[in-house]
Amino acid sequence: MRVHHSIFKYTKKIFIGIAFLILFLVSSVLILVYSIPYMMDLEAYKKLIFKEIQERTELKIEFSDSDIEIFPIPGISFKYINLSKDGDVVASMNQVFIQVAIIPLLSGKVDLTGVYL
Structure with a gap:
């Protein structure tokens, strides 16, 4: 026992x-x-993501507010966004969330993994 x-x-x-x-x-x-x-330094990452989006889409992006989100899904959200090319508005949205991979972002590379309208 x-x-x-x-x-x-x-x-x-x-x-x-x-x-x-x-x-x-x-x-x-x-x-x-x-x-x-x-x-x-989230502002530096925000600028890096913003620059990469403009280069990839070849569109001018104007927005009223943006915010970096880390948890639960890493990315950047834009509010009241206008996309234009050669002065013509191509698209206008209230909110857009662009998902990015966090590990490549830490090394200065932007890997866009999703766009949610």
Whole structure:
């Protein structure tokens, strides 16, 4: 009987230790994800993304507001956007979200992965 009780005692401690380790890892990841905007120069990334979009589309982009989003989906959102070419408005939208891959962005490369109207 005593051997069984001592095995249960150690197994319980191991499970509690694993649970605390998982809790620590999950909270560390959440803290890191939510603190990224405060550790990075988001304006520089916004300018890089904006420049890349203009070069790829060959359109002049005018907007009233833009915002970088890191979590849950990394990208940039534009509000009240007008796209024009040679002075003619090609498209006008209230809001556009452009999704980018975060890892290439950290090295200065823009990888557009989606556009949502």
